[in-house]
Each structure stands twice: as structure tokens, then as C-alpha cells.
Amino acid sequence: MSKSRNGIIVFLVSLLVFGVAEVCNAKQPHPKLKMNFYVTKCPEAEVLVRNITWSKLKTNPALGAKLLRMHFHDCFVRGCDASVLLDAVDNTQAEKDARPNLTLQGFVEIDEIKSEVEKLCPGVVSCADILSLAARDSVSFLPFLDHDSDSIPPFKPMWPVLTGRRDGNTSLASETNGNVPSPFSNFSTLMNVFDSKGLDVNDLVALSGGHSIGVAHCGTFSARLYNFNGTGEADPSLNVAYVEILKAQCPNPANPATTVEMDPQSSVSFDSNYFKILLQKKGLFQSDAALLTNLRAAIRVATLQNSKLFYIKFAESMVKMGNIGVLTGDDGEIRKQCRVVNSK
Ligand code: HEM
Ligand SMILES: *[C@@H]1O[C@H](CO)[C@@H](O)[C@H](O)[C@H]1NC(C)=O
Ligand SMILES: *[C@@H]1O[C@H](CO)[C@@H](O)[C@H](O)[C@H]1NC(C)=O
Numbered sequence: 001m002s003k004s005r006n007g008i009i010v011f012l013v014s015l016l017v018f019g020v021a022e023v024c025n026a027k028q029p030h031p032k033l034k035m036n037f038y039v040t041k042c043p044e045a046e047v048l049v050r051n052i053t054w055s056k057l058k059t060n061p062a063l064g065a066k067l068l069r070m071h072f073h074d075c076f077v078r079g080c081d082a083s084v085l086l087d088a089v090d091n092t093q094a095e096k097d098a099r100p101n102l103t104l105q106g107f108v109e110i111d112e113i114k115s116e117v118e119k120l121c122p123g124v125v126s127c128a129d130i131l132s133l134a135a136r137d138s139v140s141f142l143p144f145l146d147h148d149s150d151s152i153p154p155f156k157p158m159w160p161v162l163t164g165r166r167d168g169n170t171s172l173a174s175e176t177n178g179n180v181p182s183p184f185s186n187f188s189t190l191m192n193v194f195d196s197k198g199l200d201v202n203d204l205v206a207l208s209g210g211h212s213i214g215v216a217h218c219g220t221f222s223a224r225l226y227n228f229n230g231t232g233e234a235d236p237s238l239n240v241a242y243v244e245i246l247k248a249q250c251p252n253p254a255n256p257a258t259t260v261e262m263d264p265q266s267s268v269s270f271d272s273n274y275f276k277i278l279l280q281k282k283g284l285f286q287s288d289a290a291l292l293t294n295l296r297a298a299i300r301v302a303t304l305q306n307s308k309l310f311y312i313k314f315a316e317s318m319v320k321m322g323n324i325g326v327l328t329g330d331d332g333e334i335r336k337q338c339r340v341v342n343s344k
């Protein structure tokens with residue numbers, strides 16, 4: 001059977017399964033971003049980004065999670081405009097200096113990709129697009145980490161990345177709090193933040209599945225293990241046996257540098273296991289557990305245990321996230337270096 005017929009059947013089945021309205025919404029492309037925006041101005045750009053991303057990822061599998069989280073932080077503060085990449089100027093702290101992102105990593109890798117892309121096509125490809133592409137590419141390559149040749153593994157994009165974003169000129173630490181939710185957030189706080197970005201409860205649940213990969217520092221959840229909320233006990237919404245495992249990894253007081261896998265034994269495997277362990281009360285953060293405190297969200301958590309469905313829904317929500325507050329057309333600029341705005 002041809003690919004396109006396969007595609008049509010998948011599409012029709014998904015119409016039946018998810019309902020017409022939802023699919024139509026999700027398929028609505030951003031009016032200004034497009035597929036392969038650089039096809040005429042820099043046709044090799046996307047492949048170059050992918051090649052370098054692979055070369056970094058194969059020696060540092062943790063990079064997938066770092067870049068995915070960095071893309072999320074970028075989009076939630078001032079839109080996906082690469083503001084998260086800017087260094088502080090003068091005495092004003094930048095987004096990357098704010099508390100929630102004290103652990104952001106991947107800046108060096110983005111710089112290296114950018115500098116190669118600049119050699120190929122100077123002043124054409126934005127840092128915001130490079131980050132969006134590299135985040136997608138690194139997560140998409142995770143299933144191929146044991147690919148043992150010098151060639152590039154098959155590329156199966158986990159979600160489409162539309163391009164054409166331009167770079168902003170402002171990055172303020174003060175804007176991070178309130179826009180990037182804290183791990184102590186309850187459901188209504190999470191929902192308010194996502195809603196303010198045009199994302200709904202289904203996006204919140206699907207995107208929380210990003211916690212299927214990566215690690216977290218003890219300080220982001222240790223309050224749940226010891227004297228939670230002044231009770232002298234652990235957080236009752238956390239699995240009792242899991243509390244003991246976490247206490248062993250994060251003694252009180254913990255070494256602030258210690259990290260724990262968010263999805264135990266599966267932290268470089270991007271899959272729906274996050275939702276399975278969440279239902280076993282093994283979500284690491286209060287913000288993960290909070291998804292079970294709302295009926296619609298909890299039903300969605302149960303639904304997304306199905307990995308096929310998770311991949312589809314995560315992809316749709318990533319496209320929406322990648323559209324948040326983008327600068328296009330004549331707005332913004334194409335930065336020469338991702339850490340600094342162009343000089344006038
Ligand atoms: C819903 C609200 C969210 C909260 C409160 C939250 C909070 C956090 C926190 C506290 C960490 C640990 C950071 C550290 O200690 O190093 C973390 C890690 C991570 N987050 Fe989230 N996050 C949220 C949503 C998302 C979304 C939407 C994505 C992407 C789609 C995402 C992707 C990640 C990844 C991949 C990591 C692991 C990073 C690493 O391994 O260094 N998160 N998140
Ligand atoms: C990407 O890598 C492939 C395989 O190594 C190579 O053939 C191709 O020329 C590279 N393209 C770019 C733009 O780097
Ligand atoms: C930054 O960008 C905004 C909006 O595009 C623009 O109004 C402002 O003049 C720019 N500031 C600097 C210092 O370039």
C-alpha cells in the first residue's frame with residue numbers, strides 16, 4: 001500500500017477516534033510559520049542542524065532532555081524567540097539567570113550549531129528555529145542511540161517543526177517566574193499558565209509527558225519526602241515505596257548537585273511510561289501529581305498511557321507550543337550569535 005494511502009487511512013481513523021473538531025484545530029497551521037521555510041534561502045540548513053545535533057547527542061544522550069526543556073522555557077517566556085539563549089547585559093539578569101532555569105543546559109551545543117549554520121548561510125537562520133529544530137531532532141534520535149556506525153541513523157521526526165521564527169532582543173530573569181511554572185504548582189496554577197499561552201488541559205497533560213526523559217535535582221521534589229507541608233510525613237500523593245527509593249537518592253539535606261531520573265530506568269527513552277508511573281503515584285514533582293487532581297486531566301493521563309496516542313498528541317501540542325508568541329516577517333532579527341543581540 002502506498003504511503004499516502006496509509007496516511008489517509010491513519011487520518012480517517014484518527015478522525016473517528018479523536019473527533020473531527022479536535023483534529024481540525026490541531027491541523028491548523030500557524031499563519032506565518034511554514035514547513036521548510038529556508039528551502040530557497042538555505043536549503044541545507046535543516047539537515048545541517050540535524051547532523052550536528054546527532055553528533056552531539058551520540059556522545060551525550062542527556063542532551064535530548066536538555067534541549068527539549070530549553071525549547072519549552074524559550075517558548076513560555078516572550079514566545080519562541082530564542083530569548084532564553086541571550087546572556088545578561090550590564091547588570092540586568094537574563095532569563096537563563098532566573099531560578100527555574102538555573103539548571104538549563106545545551107547553550108554550548110546551540111552555539112556550535114549556530115556557528116556552523118552561519119558559515120553555510122550567514123544571517124539567514126534564526127536561533128529560535130535552530131533551538132526548535134535541535135530539540136525535535138535530539139529527541140527523535142533517542143531511539144537510535146546504539147546506532148553503531150559513523151553514518152547518521154534514520155530520521156523519524158517525533159513532531160513537525162514549522163520554521164520562519166525570528167529572534168527577539170530582550171531577555172529578563174524577572175519574566176521567567178510566572179511564565180515557567182514551578183514544580184510546586186497545583187493544577188489551577190499550571191492551567192492558568194498554560195491557558196495564558198493558548199494551551200489547553202490536553203496540551204498540559206501531553207506536554208508534561210516531556211518528563212518521560214531527563215533528570216531533576218533533589219531540591220525540586222525533596223520537600224515531598226521529608227516533613228511535607230509541615231506534617232512530618234511524606235507527601236501522601238507520592239507512592240510509599242517510591243518515597244523510600246527517592247530518600248535513598250536524596251538524603252536530607254541533599255547534595256544540591258544530585259539528580260534523579262524522572263522516569264526511572266527510562267530517562268533517555270521518550271515514551272508514554274511517564275503516564276503509567278504517574279498513575280502509580282510515582283510522578284516526581286507536585287506539578288506532575290497535580291495532573292491527577294483534576295478529572296479531565298486525570299482521564300487524559302490514563303488515555304496517554306497508550307504510546308501511539310501519546311506520540312500523536314505530544315506532536316500536536318509541540319506544534320502549538322512552537323507557535324507561542326513567535327516573531328515573523330519583519331519583526332525581530334536573525335541574530336548572528338545566539339547569546340547577544342546584533343549591534344545596530
Ligand atoms: C507543566 C509544567 C512543568 C513544570 C512545573 C516543570 C518543571 C521541571 C523541573 C523542576 C525540572 C527539573 C529541573 C532540574 O532540576 O534540573 C524539569 C525538567 C525537565 N522538563 Fe519540565 N516542567 C514542566 C513542563 C515541561 C514541558 C512542557 C516540557 C517539554 C515539553 C518539559 C521538559 C522537561 C525535560 C525534558 C526535563 C529534564 C531536563 C534535564 O534532564 O536536564 N517540562 N521540569
Ligand atoms: C549530513 O550528513 C550526511 C551523512 O553524513 C551527509 O551526507 C550530508 O552531506 C550532511 N549534510 C550537511 C548539510 O551537513
Ligand atoms: C527590540 O525589539 C522591539 C520589538 O521588535 C523594538 O521595538 C525595540 O526597538 C528593540 N530594541 C532594541 C534595543 O533593539
Ligand SMILES: *[C@@H]1O[C@H](CO)[C@@H](O)[C@H](O)[C@H]1NC(C)=O
Pocket residue numbers: 186187188189
Ligand atoms: C494553587 O496555588 C496557588 C498559588 O500558590 C494558590 O493561590 C491557590 O489557592 C491554590 N489553589 C488551590 C485550588 O489549592
Ligand SMILES: *[C@@H]1O[C@H](CO)[C@@H](O)[C@H](O)[C@H]1NC(C)=O
Pocket residue numbers: 229
Ligand atoms: C497543607 O496544610 C494546610 C494546613 O494544614 C492544608 O490546608 C493544605 O491543604 C495542605 N496542602 C497540601 C498540598 O496538602
Ligand SMILES: CC(=O)N[C@H]1CO[C@H](CO)[C@@H](O)[C@@H]1O
Pocket residue numbers: 096097098099101102103104
Ligand atoms: C539565580 C540562579 O540560580 N542563576 C543560575 C542560572 O544559571 C546559571 C548557568 O547555569 C547559573 O550559573 C546561575 O547561578
